Amino acid sequence: MTTLLDVRGATKRFRGLTAVDNVSLSVSEGEIFAVIGPNGAGKTTLFNLIAGVMKPDAGSITFDGAPSAGVPPHELCRRGLARTFQIVRPFPELTVMENATIGAMMRAADMDAARAHAGEVLRRLDLWDRRDARAKSLTLPDRKRLECARALATEPRLLLLDEVMAGLRPTEVDRIVAILKDINREGVTILLIEHVMRATMALAGRIHVLHHGATIAEGTPDEVTRHPKVLESYLGAEAL
Amino acid sequence: MNPFTLLARLVDEAPRRALVLLAVLVAVLLVAPVALDRYLLSVFFLIFWFATVGQAWNVMMGLCGQLSLGHALYVGLGGYVGAVLWVKFGISPAIAIVPAVLVAMAFGAAIGWLGFRFGIEGVYFALLTIAFAEVTRIGFDNWSYVGGAAGFFIPVTAGGGSAINLRGGPLLFYYVALALMVAAFVICAALxxxxxxxAWLAVREDPEAARALGINVFRAKMAAVIVSSAMTAVAGVVYAFYQSNLFPSQSFDIARSIEMILAPIIGGLGTLFGPILGAFILTPLGQTLIALVEKIAGRAIPGVNLVFYGAALMVMIWFAPNGIWPWLKKKLGIPEERS
Amino acid sequence: MLWSLYGNVLVQGVLTGLVYGLMALGLSVIFGVVRVVNFAHGEFAVVAMYAAFVLFRSFGLDPFLSMLPIAAAFFVIGYGLQRTLINPFVSRPEHEQFILLVGLAIIMVNGTLMIFGPDARSANLPYSFDSWEIGPIILDKVRVYAAIAALAVAALLFAFFRFTSTGVAIRACADNLVGAAVVGLNVKQLYALTFGLGLACVGAAGALMVTLTDATPMIAPAFTLLAFTIVIIGGMGSMAGAIVGGLLIGIAEAMASVVIAPSMKTMVSFGLLVLVLALRPQGLLGRRA
Structure with a gap:
């Protein structure tokens, strides 16, 4: 399997605090990869490094064979890397359809094609019925799915999801897990940053565990949950 | 896509009732001059003109979310370029409109580049636009070739007093401004x-999220300021020939910049009908007020209409920050504009 | 000979700059705490100028005295404005706040125009042409008085924010709004006090301004721009920055009008503004956001 995303020794410091400390991971084409860790473990910073929002102080990030550290987000999106935001950011005054169309128009030949593609994505994420509603009027689960829809509409090769399950009820989590599996089956590689354990275990093929900015384990869900350091630092309190 | 299919498209997909409304309005306005005297023609000229520049400003603020308070700059630049080329070189405004637009676009691009490249946003950007208009005003004040502070005048019947050279009476300007208003509407509807x-809407709503969807935010903002300044400059040329005089202290004045943005704000920011509706409400009210005060006080009191505008702004933003059009649209049973 | 000219211009710039600084200080304090940009700032300055003018003409009250009741009245006005008009807009989008205040500004400037007409009014103090000579430097009496008064008001404001519990509470609001609300500070009340203090500054500055320059309604937008430019150069929300920015602009304008041409002074301050925006957008003494 070819490597789609490769992070080598990425380090990011904020005023003396090392938020991400020499982290290396590599995501292969077609897999679902998860990064987990307790609050303050550096997940979001790592995410921002990969998404091009911040530049690492040291180390390299390669996406699809080309260096991607410091490449602006809109450029990364063109190269096939789409992201969601932890606190969802749909365009509030625009309709659901317009939100998705804006995602779709980057690769579409014209606006009709963009609208058609946006329609497909909305159907797939169960948002078609809400297409004329303004994004600000949606419920949180709907907004989270809209956030995914918009990112998916850009036809990414790698989909970066920042805690899309957070704040959802179990039935809603199951719904989104099913959708993501479906998307992955069609060839979209997924990198999840998650806090919700249940969904992560159900989805991810491999899991990377961060604690205080550093890697403490990586492996299949089974391996990770049995890893003593993980048990101690993270699962200990919450999952057991 | 050629302009006609584009137009057909717009007609196809815009809400029916809105289109009927618009068609009736344009038809009435086309024949209205038979019933209008000189004074009313000039009032309608102002309505159309403010609707046009309001539409142009709305591209920046309403669609792209960039607050410009220096739009008088583009009116003044367009006006001066058109007037100077006509008076000094005999170039018809029909041709001079091209350099007029180019000069305004160059200024717009300079302001945009300086502002957006360095991440100057919101109020700071607004101040930058005022500063540019002020600096340009001072520059024209001291530029004797164009008359300096004493102003620049277009002889009323110089050369061929013909329509193509924008030399004519209120009726000519009525139709020219009506055409401008309709053109600005069609352009904005297409945009x-x-x-x-x-892309503009995305940038207005959330630049960070727009960027994550592959939109080059800097480029989108630049496009907005350039399109907006170009449209405003066209209106500027027409206004200069309507007035037949230009003074830096009026052409680039912040008071004019503010007067230009009232109609879209009152009508509805970011909507296509807002600037038109706002102009149709504000301009006649302001003109009526001026006439009324003149009758009562026996003399003109400068500033009366502006006090009224100020109060209108405050009342509007207090009670209906989205403007009148969204409310009226609901009353008329016109559905949301589909994308 | 040339150097004494420059020296005089420099001194004049410093003295005028302090009054500018006081005016800008009001804008900066309001922005720093309430996070609302007072787009009617110059208009308030002009209204204060006319108030001082009327008090002088009708009652012979010297502007250096009338600045006290004017500042007090402006404090009350500011307090009331914040309580009634501005407070509902504190959490509204920036452009809505702006439109509200522009509406207010338009009413104020044109109201003044309707009452007093467009002609420039001058206070003509009996000692307006008195001056002291120190070597080659000539000090205009009114400018020195105005500068001292401006410094005194600014110092009072600094002391208020530094040493009184209310002042400290207001600073807490500016630093951490949620925290301030959590520990039980009455944020609305503190905001209103701040707006009042900001307007008191501009009221005092306006009264002082009438001793330096003629009053006309049409100068109001220029004052708003001036205050804005100073605050952005000094750093939005920084009190010391407002004074430093005022000095800088005062000196730059005085120099420009002598070295280049009087009409160029605005150009020079906008040039400074553009430089600061491009090179140090948080302002000279501002903190990076």
């Missing part, structure tokens, strides 16, 4: 549906 228009 609103275009790729660029959607």
């Amino acid at each position: 609103r549906r275009s790729r660029l228009g959607h």
